[in-house]
Amino acid sequence: MKKLVLVAAMLAMTGSAFAADMPMKALKAPPPVAFDPWDVAFGSALMNDYVFRGVTQSNHKASVAAYFEPRYNINKDLQLYVGVSGESISFANRAAAEIDVYGGIRPTFGAFAFDIGVWGYLYPGGTCQFGAATDFAGNSQGAECAANALLNFNTMKKDVSFFEVYGKGNYTVNDNWQFGVTEFYTPSFLNSGAWGNYTSVTGKYTAPSTIFGASGVGMYVSGEFGRQWFGTTDSFYGTAVFPNGIHYADYNTWNVGIGFTYKVFTLDLRYSDTNLSKGDCSVFTGAFNAQVGATTVTGNNPLGTSSNWCGATGIVKLSADLTAMTNLK
Numbered sequence: 266m267k268k269l270v271l272v273a274a275m276l277a278m279t280g281s282a283f284a285a286d287m288p289m290k291a292l293k294a295p296p297p298v299a300f301d302p303w304d305v306a307f308g309s310a311l312m313n314d315y316v317f318r319g320v321t322q323s324n325h326k327a328s329v330a331a332y333f334e335p336r337y338n339i340n341k342d343l344q345l346y347v348g349v350s351g352e353s354i355s356f357a358n359r360a361a362a363e364i365d366v367y368g369g370i371r372p373t374f375g376a377f378a379f380d381i382g383v384w385g386y387l388y389p390g391g392t393c394q395f396g397a398a399t400d401f402a403g404n405s406q407g408a409e410c411a412a413n414a415l416l417n418f419n420t421m422k423k424d425v426s427f428f429e430v431y432g433k434g435n436y437t438v439n440d441n442w443q444f445g446v447t448e449f450y451t452p453s454f455l456n457s458g459a460w461g462n463y464t465s466v467t468g469k470y471t472a473p474s475t476i477f478g479a480s481g482v483g484m485y486v487s488g489e490f491g492r493q494w495f496g497t498t499d500s501f502y503g504t505a506v507f508p509n510g511i512h513y514a515d516y517n518t519w520n521v522g523i524g525f526t527y528k529v530f531t532l533d534l535r536y537s538d539t540n541l542s543k544g545d546c547s548v549f550t551g552a553f554n555a556q557v558g559a560t561t562v563t564g565n566n567p568l569g570t571s572s573n574w575c576g577a578t579g580i581v582k583l584s585a586d587l588t589a590m591t592n593l594k
């Protein structure tokens with residue numbers, strides 16, 4: 266009997282040793298996260314002045330904006346996108362909104378990022394602003410133009426919608442520094458008949474994330490210097506001296522600002538200016554509140570009207586920007 270007990274004890278010990286030597290069953294690895302190529306970016310903004318290339322689009326008044334941009338990532342280095350955005354404006358033809366429709370492709374190559382696409386600017390609700398039923402070249406403009414002439418005789422078509430093709434390039438030096446170039450071209454800026462070409466260089470410094478401790482507030486400083494070139498308009502914008510059209514003045518524009526970020530919010534404080542004279546600004550914008558006789562009379566500006574729509578201005582902009590993949594999960 267003792268022998269049987271001893272044998273049983275030895276077998277139990279041997280079995281325990283074998284069990285200890287046996288490999289444990291491996292835990293099943295979690296399935297890999299599936300790559301979702303779709304994303305949507307969207308946001309809104311409130312600003313004290315909507316300035317586009319140094320020129321106010323809102324008569325130096327407050328403006329609201331919003332955008333919606335679906336994106337499709339072919340891979341981590343190539344993105345396709347389309348979008349729609351809107352801003353409140355104040356134009357000479359009484360258009361009160363700008364609706365933008367755009368789309369393009371964003372490839373990246375290491376530290377280089379590019380953006381190539383087409384941008385359409387739509388301005389619904391416009392009314393023809395002109396001083397007579399015919400222009401200086403004798404072309405009929407219709408009764409609407411004669412009935413809605415501005416008191417300062419500045420002009421603007423009912424439909425000033427147009428499109429641009431564009432390309433942007435950005436080089437990221439490190440976590441703090443980025444530099445870029447932009448190029449935009451249109452065959453008819455604001456449907457004026459004058460081609461337009463805009464080129465600029467940009468720079469941005471992003472402060473270390475710990476600049477404000479653990480508050481989560483970030484900061485950046487950025488700036489841009491650009492030049493806008495123009496061709497000759499059609500006869501609608503002609504004068505007695507140049508009845509078949511005028512050459513809009515080319516100009517330089519620049520801006521510099523500081524921004525503060527917190528989660529999805531950005532507060533941007535910016536200074537913007539151009540070298541356009543007040544007379545050239547009046548001709549280019551057709552400003553409805555341009556002053557008559559306040560500057561030198563020229564062939565492009567026979568009444569000598571003057572506008573401050575292109576001068577120095579400060580811009581305060583509060584915006585919120587989100588993406589579905591990052592902020593809505």
